[in-house]
Structure formats: C-alpha cells, structure tokens
Amino acid sequence: MSQDPLLQADRLSRRFGAFTAVDDVSFTVGPGEVVGLLGANGAGKTTVIRMLLGLLAPTAGRALLLGQVPDLDVRRRLGYVPQSMGLYQDLSVEQNLEFSAGSYDAPVAVLKPPLLELRDRLVGDLSLGLQRQLAFVVALQHRPEVLVLDEPTSGVGPLSRAGLWDTIRGEAEHGTGVLVTTHYMSEAAECDRLLLMFAGRLIAAGSEADLIGDTTAVAVSTQDWAAAFKVLGDAGEPVTLVGRGVRVADRDARQVARLLSDAGVPATCDQVPATIEERMASLASGSGA
DSSP, rough: OSOOEEEEEEEEEETTTTTTEEEEEEEOOOTTTTTEEETTTTTSSSHHHHTTTSSOOOOOEEETTTBBBOOOOHTTTTTEOOOTTTTTTSHHHHHHHHHHHHTTTTTOOOTTTTTTTGGSSSSGOHHHHHHHHHHHHHHTTOOOOOEESTTTTTOOHHHHHHEEEHHHHHHHHOOOOEEEEESOOGGGOOOSSSEEEEEEEEEEEHHHHHTTTOOOOEEEEOHHHHHHHHHHHHTOOOOEEEEEEEEEEEEEEEHHHHHHHHHTTTEEEEEEEEEHHHHHHHHHSSSOO
C-alpha cells in the first residue's frame, strides 16, 4: 500500500476580509489512518475541509487531495459527508442512493436493516440518526480512497454514534484514509491521531496519550460550584464545568485552593489526571504550550 499522503494541508490560510479563519495549518492524512480534527465550533475545522476539497480557495498555502490540486475529477475518488449530510430530503432513501450512484457510475449500494425496510420512505421523514446512516452509505457506495467527514455524529444518540464509528474504523482497515472533524472530545479515543484547532490555528498534534502526556487537573469539590467557577474564570484559569463539577486544567491544587480561599469560597481541591478536553483548554489558554 502506498504511504503517500491522501490529504495534505501545506501551510493553509484563509482570510475573509480582516478576519483570519484559518492561519498557517499543515498536516497530512495517510492510507488506513483515522485522523481527528478537533476543536470547538468556530475553530476553523470546516474551512480547512472546504479548502482540502477545492470548494474554497486558500488565501495562502496549498491543499492537495490524492496528490493533486482538488478538482472535479479527483473528487470522484473521495467520499464526503458534510454537516448538512448532502441528502435530498424530498427524495426517498432508494432514490438518493440511485442518484449518487449514477453520478459516480457506480453500482447502487445494497441496503441493510433498518434502512432496507425504509427504502421507499422520504429522507425528510427519517430520524436524524437514520439520515446520518444513509449519508454514510451514499458516501461509501463508490468505494472512495479517502473519506472526509464533517461532524458526522452531531446530534445522534450514543448507540447510533458507536455504529457510525464502527463504519469509520472498518473503512480505515481496508486502507481508506479518513479525516473526521468533531467537537465531541470523547471521540478522540476513536482516532489514530489528533489535530487540535483553536481560533484558526493548529495548536497540537499526536495521539490522545501523547497530547495529554503527564498533564493533570484539579477537581474542585464545593457546595458553591457557581461561585467557584466564577472566581476561577475571573482569575483567567482554564476552568471547565462538568455537570456541577468544577475542574481546572494544568494547575496545582494548592494554587487553586488558595484562589478560592482568598475569595471566601470553601472547597476541597484534589490533583487528578487530565482529560483531552482539559488539555485542549490548557493549550488554548497558552499555559500548556
């Protein structure tokens, strides 16, 4: 199997007037590799995707798809699921498959349950989870060499999300290179390699274990969690709220306890292993760079 990159971002930048949406981003995706492009909404992930697919011209840098500047011909070797899923809501499941297969001169995919029983149903009448399943079938029926997925599991339940990731891993095992964007940090473990974006820049790259490293966090136990969150946020700490649990990334427990004590907020602070979300918060704040 060739190890040449299937996707390559070479110092990509994109500006819209005075606003820089993507700033000097470089990475590759190889055969059989699942690469996760992670970041909050507005981090620049979709803009990077659009440049890699040739749907948006870079302001600077170069985007290559299968070793070429992306055009209509090379995009025929690509499978793409956009955030909108790219389905025709007023056509049936079967008609969507037939239309896409005809566009690629490919055989129509054989449906499996539950879509098989719904093949005559209008797509607009399907649940979001079923629509996302269908979007995957449509994107894969011409056997693409590279798969680009923009927030493919957004809005679906845990079981549907797990099923979609099974599909992604199956494609990678057959040599397909996969680039997937998500704002669900819990999906980081599904990827071979992660690219973390913040404010248009690529701030870290590597496996989940590599990125977290020996970074720790502080778990704050307090009855007055709202006050604790405000005090730490006002102090510029990389604080997050999980339910009613207050956590601070990449800080010493004694330092956090002192801030809360000085503000009159009673709390117990414990040093704990960091999560990928907390490492992201630390990097974004500049404290963990």
